[in-house]
Amino acid sequence: MTGLNASGELRVAIAGLGSIGTKIATALDQGVEGLTLSAVAVRDPAKHQAFINSLRRPPKILPIDQLGEVADIVVECAPSSQLRAIVEPAVRRGKSAVVVSVGGLLDNFDLVDLARTNGGRILVPTGALIGLDAVNAAAVGTIHSVKMVTRKPIDGLKGAPFIVQNKIDIDNLREPLKLFEGSAREAAKGFPANVNVAVALSLAGIGPDRTQIQVWADPTVTRNVHRIEVEADSARFSMGIENVPSENPKTGLITALSVIALLRKQRATLCVGT
Numbered sequence: 001m002t003g004l005n006a007s008g009e010l011r012v013a014i015a016g017l018g019s020i021g022t023k024i025a026t027a028l029d030q031g032v033e034g035l036t037l038s039a040v041a042v043r044d045p046a047k048h049q050a051f052i053n054s055l056r057r058p059p060k061i062l063p064i065d066q067l068g069e070v071a072d073i074v075v076e077c078a079p080s081s082q083l084r085a086i087v088e089p090a091v092r093r094g095k096s097a098v099v100v101s102v103g104g105l106l107d108n109f110d111l112v113d114l115a116r117t118n119g120g121r122i123l124v125p126t127g128a129l130i131g132l133d134a135v136n137a138a139a140v141g142t143i144h145s146v147k148m149v150t151r152k153p154i155d156g157l158k159g160a161p162f163i164v165q166n167k168i169d170i171d172n173l174r175e176p177l178k179l180f181e182g183s184a185r186e187a188a189k190g191f192p193a194n195v196n197v198a199v200a201l202s203l204a205g206i207g208p209d210r211t212q213i214q215v216w217a218d219p220t221v222t223r224n225v226h227r228i229e230v231e232a233d234s235a236r237f238s239m240g241i242e243n244v245p246s247e248n249p250k251t252g253l254i255t256a257l258s259v260i261a262l263l264r265k266q267r268a269t270l271c272v273g274t
């Protein structure tokens with residue numbers, strides 16, 4: 001990563017000031033060692049002006065494709081439909097892009113080659129998941145299978161294309177309903193704003209076609225619950241996480257914290273975990 005500013009800090013830009021983006025912006029504004037918030041891109045500046053003005057050092061508001069001009073790291077936290085528009089100009093300039101809408105990466109995987117060609121990087125945080133360090137490590141050896149079960153409250157699934165297209169009524173559920181079982185790739189198509197975690201898991205491990213996921217609408221849970229089983233030649237492990245939803249019920253609160261932890265690591269002297 002190159003292009004430190006005059007005070008030697010890495011410049012970070014954020015695309016999308018929703019549930020995740022505002023928390024990252026606030027953390028950077030409050031101070032993360034070695035990093036500074038240089039710019040944001042928003043769809044409707046008027047909507048976000050009060051928040052931006054409330055920051056101690058308000059960043060510039062720029063069009064999405066200009067973020068890479070003023071930043072070393074561009075953090076994508078918008079809907080996945082915007083992923084390409086955010087990531088492409090950044091990696092084309094040799095910058096790093098942190099991608100949270102990781103499901104959207106599957107249909108835009110050429111961006112990885114573009115980044116490689118231009119000296120850029122694409123960084124996928126653990127996000128709302130757990131244990132991608134162990135999955136990365138196991139993948140250095142041989143992983144035989146990765147299975148994930150996701151259970152979400154009704155509000156965490158409403159509007160998902162799979163539910164709409166199949167005309168499934170989840171509003172009146174009284175008990176858990178298995179909506180989907182299949183590959184992480186297919187799950188990302190049906191639930192683009194709900195199972196980014198499965199795609200991140202797949203990219204850390206055995207890929208989106210071999211990673212299996214079940215998605216349940218569960219009126220008995222209040223958190224986004226993910227359970228994962230990994231069978232590898234080096235280890236067998238089970239992981240689980242129960243995410244407190246943020247103001248966006250589809251998004252766990254821990255997601256923004258994961259990105260902040262990833263950003264901290266870019267300049268930290270002591271890094272713990274792979």
Ligand SMILES: NC(=O)C1=CN([C@@H]2O[C@H](COP(=O)(O)OP(=O)(O)OC[C@H]3O[C@@H](n4cnc5c(N)ncnc54)[C@H](OP(=O)(O)O)[C@@H]3O)[C@@H](O)[C@H]2O)C=CC1
Binds near residue numbers: 019043102127129248
């Ligand atoms: N990797 C992971 O583990 C996880 C990933 N995610 C994913 O992260 C992404 C962000 O989630 P979240 O913050 O909860 O979503 P929100 O809906 O809360 O925020 C998205 C923001 O993007 C903004 N936006 C939309 N279009 C544009 C545009 N053209 N330019 C700039 N900004 C735009 C929206 O603007 P406006 O305010 O005007 O609507 C909104 O502020 C989603 O794709 C989500 O699926 C979520 C949870 C976990």
Ligand SMILES: O=C([O-])CC(=O)C(=O)O
Binds near residue numbers: 195225252253
């Ligand atoms: O993966 C996602 O998009 C969101 C998710 O499951 C969570 O926040 O728990």
